[in-house]
Amino acid sequence: MSSMSEPAGAPRSRYRIDEKARFHPRDLLRHWEALLAVLLVLVCAVNGLLLPHFFDPYNLADSTFNFSEKAMIALPMALLIICREIDISVSAIIALASVAMGLANQAGVPPLGLLLVAIATGTACGLLNGTLVTRLCLPSIVVTIGSMSLFRGLASVVLGDQAFTQYPAELGDWGQGYFFDVLPRPFVVWLLAAAMFAVLLHVTRWGRQLYAIGNSPVAARFSGVAVDRYRLALFVLTGAMAGLAAFFLTGRIGSTRPNIAMGWELEIITVVILGGVSIAGGTGTIGGVMLSVLVMGMLTYGLALANIPGIIMTIVVGALLLATIAIPRLLRGKRAAGR
């Protein structure tokens, strides 16, 4: 009847451990990442045909600023969701870290110190989330809804109706500057971070354990995986990356206002899910998330060039999200219904 009505208890694993099959080029097309890559090429091609300035290198480089910060947080968020957890409080952590930077800046801390302040604040926030989730065994969505309110609230208590401005120029260089005059700094930092996350998730034992936890936390615990330690580490990592994102965002917009990064958490989660990370845990790759970030980024950039208001983008993203999960289900719907 439905997957909910299947015999109890036994969650279907998405992985079968078979003999490794021989490589076929057509197998590539079955991967979500391949579809995303096609989509990316398609988006770029259509945009390039319709908009004469789309492939302008300066424009392209400039367009990365709009998504690099979100993309930085999408990486640890992917790990969290693979692990069956979620963090709604990331945008509030950005706000709090940015406020901490503003306070430190007023106290005369140099730009490099501001980076440390931002990351330390983010880490502390992540530690609070992680501790509540692991120590008290609370569902992470509830904890992070609460802490989102708390962090955002603390930020607005400090800010009041003011805003922190007058950040040093060096910070602006980090937020919207280029390496060697061509490579946008936040984008490069994101690529580096993505490489690190890809190695962590796909090469190390640590990463394999995350999939194990995502497939079945109980089984993972029985197999001797320190599940709670991984969870705590992931929340701390997410907080730290949110702090890093706050550093670049604050540098880019040059101010800290109460509504900084408002609503980003849902955009980030959407991007991660579009990247092929299943909300039920246990599947997903960093490559998929990166491609989905780029698809979103190029789509937004194209719409901006075509002078279409940004909110139309939210419809596109929402519809894309619904379509990506509903269409595969509809396609195999007949078979499931006959069960």
Add this chain to the structure above:
Amino acid sequence: MALNFLISRRAPAAARRDAGEALWRRREPLLALLTVVLILLVGLRAPVFLSTQSMDNLLTDSAITIMLALTQMLVILTRGIDLSVASNLALSGMMSALLAMHFPVLPVGVFILMAVVIGLLLGLLNGWLIGYLELPPIVVTLGSMSVYRGMVFVLSGGAWVSSRNMPADFVAFPLARLGGLTHLVWLGALAVVAIWFLARHTRFGRDLYAIGNDPSAAAYVGIASPARLLWTYGLSGAMAGLAGYLWVARYAVAYTEIAYGFELTVIAACVIGGISIAGGVGQVSGAVLGALFLSVINNALPIMRISPFWQSALTGMVILCAVILNARGKQGGRKQILPLHGQKSLTTGSTA
């Protein structure tokens, strides 16, 4: 679908709840007591808070939150979540405002009905995707949240519909009085009674508890989960539609960002009210008290002359305290992996 982050890794409290627990150990009376104590404490500092007029304000302000928390509770009971309520509210509110702007001669009832029907349809779309296609509720409602919010902008062209464009009786209805109380309060009370009856005394409501407690067991006993889920989300949508009209008419303005982020306030009210995000546990009184508690805090701050900027931080602290208190009652056996003899496994509560 196993959504672990929605689910507490401890056995649900449901089993203990009906075992004739002492009144003071249950959560709802405790929360009621806390709310009353909070009101009295605020009253001690600022007696004006206890005046009839202020209480009337409090009820009027909390009505929309209560109404949405009630249907959100039904959704959460089924192990779901509806993140699209605020966007749904904005969209159906905007559509009824646009209708009122273009056809001001129609009676108010038509606009209200319109808003409810639009909300219902938007909710049924969620329900179809979640119930019949078995897609994860959090992803579906995340997607529809963006789509609905964007559609508000498309429909209105980004413009505001202000009180000048709305007919007078359209704007007047929510705050008009009947027997001393505003229509908002009456509608809220009606919703409380209706949802209480639905959850407590109808087969539909009891089925929702069954689905939330164990979806597969519910299917085995013959509960048509897809249809139940369809109408649960439909109901949540219809309530959001009604709230959309009330919101737009009460504040006499409709624009793209109305009620932005309100879905999390509503979910917070449910969490404070002890509705377990893991499904199957929760009562109407909890949802009402949770919403009321948040409203008391919001209304007390200006009276206490505390900066309104504290509101969000305090709300966050209250939510965290509520969930921590909740967890404390169920602690013990956390490190124990294998169940003791004669005891049901505590650690397998997370997968389903």
